[in-house]
Amino acid sequence: MHKTYRAREEYGDSFISSFDDGLVVPWKPLSVGDYIKYDNSVKRGFIPLVLLENEIFKKCVLDESLTSQIDLLKAGTVTTVVQNIWQYSGPTGIDSFNDDLNIARSIMANESTSILHELVQLIMSVLPYRPEEIYAMDYETFLLRVAQAEKRLLEQGVLKEPVQIQHQGKQVCKPGERAKFANLNKEPKKVVNAKDLWDKQQADKKKPSPRKMPQVEPMPNMPTDRWWKTSPALENQLHHNINFNADAQRNDSMMLDSHDLNESPEMQDYLIKKRTAGTQASMIEDTYIIYADLIAALEAKKKKVS
């Protein structure tokens, strides 16, 4: 055990492999990139495995006296240590990977440190720091960076209120303490008076409500000036130059513009009627006048049948 303590004092946070003959080998795992690289090398098989073992041993073992005198070690020492390094540097199987990931999840969910991991992400979202740099900060600097990131996020509107730590499902801050931050950078809620709002809308109104359609005065029961002077049957003979676009032009003049399209359907119908009142309505009236006798005869016949 004393060798473990000495290794801890000398090499810090690392792993050790302790053999029965008393040899203690301190080492650190491979990086993920190196693990992938060596895994590919092993699978390709071009380089003998023993040479890769020597390489990994020299890369990961922290005791220089061992790495410099690797040839003096027992043959299996290097192989066994590299085996241990490999086991802790990458997944050894699907089940072990899931187990290791669950361990990482539990570390993140640890109540005492989970907030620190989340604040690391908060800092990275705003300030140009890498995770390793943030985790290397001391606590005072870390909190300063959190405050700086928080300020920028509040200015940008991403955060609506300052960061506050609470227990899950349980409010730790007393009401008085919470009030310190409750109104910070928070606009007072506007109380809306519906009656005042209605009165203001009514006062600002200048146009009549679109629901109130103006009454159309009935056309006087008088023959109007016919817009055509002769029989419609002779119309084509009188017009030497036939306007093939007459219908389209007539439709265009009666079409609703973009402003009119925003009106209600009833309003749109009124507008169409108003625009076409000079043509369509007068045509109908004149037809009734011209064929009045015929229409009366048809209605009399209808009554006899009924």
Next chain:
Amino acid sequence: MSEEPTVAPEEEVTTVEEAPKSEDKQLSDILKEQATAPTQEQIDAWKLEHGEVYVSGFSETELYVWRPLTRPEYVAIQIESQKPDTEMNQFKLEEFVCNTCVVYKSVQSNWADGKAGTPQTLSEQIMQHSNFLTPAAASMLVAKL
């Protein structure tokens, strides 16, 4: 005048030291009984040269003194075995390990003339004491500081 007490002469007691049973003998003792046994100075010299020296006894007449396999020797064996035209196989590998690591044999004969399992068993002992472990045993050695 008082008479001095007489002291009976001590009786001579002869003790017969029982001869130790053969199974209680240490291998080192059995080794010493061999006709061609290495001297203590020779054994000390081997320890100085190789670090550790072991003795394996298959019987009272068949003993082997050996040392662990070193890393360069293991690398040489592995590289040789991976050559495309190599003649190295498992049997030759076992004999190679025994020939490299055994420093004394009580039986002066070739491996081919001896018992069939001797090279295999001996090489396994040598590899085990050269720190070659199974993955399960190796994982037991690891501790995180």
